[in-house]
Amino acid sequence: MQIGIGIPNQVRDVDPTIIGPWAARAEEAGFATLGTLGRVAYPGVADTVALAVAAGATRRIGLLTNILLGVAWPAVLLAKEVAGIDGASGGRLTLGIGLGTRDDDFTVGGLPKKGLGRRLDADLETYRQVWSGGPVGGGPNPAVPAGTRQVPMMFGGRAPASFARMAVHGIGYVASSVPPPMVAQAFDAARAAWRDAGRAGRPRLTATAYFALGDERAARDNVYDYYRNTGDRIATMLADNVALGADRIRRTVRMFEELGADEVILNPGLADPGEITRLAEVLL
Template sequence: MQNDTSAPTSAPLTEPPARFEVGVLLPTGAAQWGDGTDPRALIPFALRAEELGFDSLFVNDSLLTPRIEPLTMLAALAAVTHRATLGTGALLPFLRRPVQAAQTLASVDLLSGGRLAVAVGAGFPGRFGQPLYELSELPWERRFKRLDETVDLWRRLWSTTGPTSFHGELLHFDDIPPSTQPFTPGGPPVWLGGATPAALARTGRRYDGWLPYPPDPADYRTGLAVVREAATTAGRDAAGLTPALFVSVLVDEVPAAARRSMDAYAQATYGMPLAQLETIQAVLTGPADEVAAGLSRYVQAGARHLVIRLGGLTLKTQQEQLERIAELVTRLQ
């Protein structure tokens, strides 16, 4: 959210002035709507988030559960929002033909006036990744190389006004006709999700930002240092990379109730209990002061764009959480 860096913060930060942004992940999955909800209610939900001061509106991507397709959602928001960044967290490029995806992303960037940010990922082992490759008729092997080449192809198309070709190890295209040019010169920023050693190095070498979800702020700090070192080694401006964070949040002044609600969310979303999820992902639950302190620890570790996923299984609950989190974020400023 918009921050007044001259105001005192709730905790000393390691990199003052710590101007940071806060976005919200929109509940585009049917599991977060509740029975009888009209998914078109996501539009006023997003408008309310922008009105409350959230800096970005993010959507995620999957074929495993019913949901609004992310780029369709962002295209709908491009015409009715005015200030917020529109982001993917994270887009799975292998689900789409790469040339057509470049055109769609450029179109969303155009329609939004250059407010698009594209976080991407290659999928995860197990049921959250491999089945999707089978549906896309693509091999699971060398998925990271495919992702990198896809992004390279996008950038080529976004910065070339005439016909072009692209020859990678996996992707080969000749005589690509002139492509739709995005509003942002050279294309929107592309962030990488993931925190494995290989992902950290690749982020620093070739991406514009980092969107992980480590459960421990200390791991975030360490990972960010590796990203920045890799960027510097590659001759890139490490300070120009956006250090973001994906974090699930549920605010309830009764700690036990907060954990019960987030446990239900974890079971419905991932098929695993909260105790297991919070060993894998950043999760914060409890009273507003405790959640604010938890977010502050990630800011102290270097995060500068917090993407908050709301722990709610109905749109009404999501809206309640949106209001509570908008209020508590002011405590971080």
């Protein structure tokens, strides 16, 4: 099982200048993947921007949005940005994508929080068309350079349609940062959807969890703050689920491995680069 680490791009008021050094340090430490969180109406750094910086600062480590809220973006613009990051990284990007739940996730004019599933289905077709070099904007020009590949996609979400969408369009599933029993249910649903779609093999399964090895209280407060507008019950559950300390981190990773995860990405509750070295000493 592979171990990845998140970029703290959505820790409140993160200093954007740490992203490049964070990515380089994570690669040097031996992590398999760099992940990002995505939200517009929050004082952080956009996931596409964070991964573009990470792509330029690294050479080998995988890049994953876990997850990006696709329907908050105009489809052609997102497809172009994703293709650019993937190309600049030498083909290291996987687009983890989902719908989102908060009202303020949807801030783009003309894109209301209605019919999200239908919009995402249409957007997925647009991504494929853009990456294949088809013309955009009613003219003859494509949006991306020749040789752009079809960027692999993974999907998040817990609705039946999310799993079905993953089985048709994706290479796998990214679970939310929830307790392992809830992840087990989601993994089972992903496997079942894959079989129902007649796909060969099995979906790639990625688990995510928040962690802290430094200031534990600050980390829990940061996670609670990020999810505050989902309501106190959910925000408290997610804050309580932060893996605090080496023993709990190891136990959390072991539980996900027992569930059949192919990768676990540990998202930092702190924008402290020292967390990279501390986590590597615990897990790598």
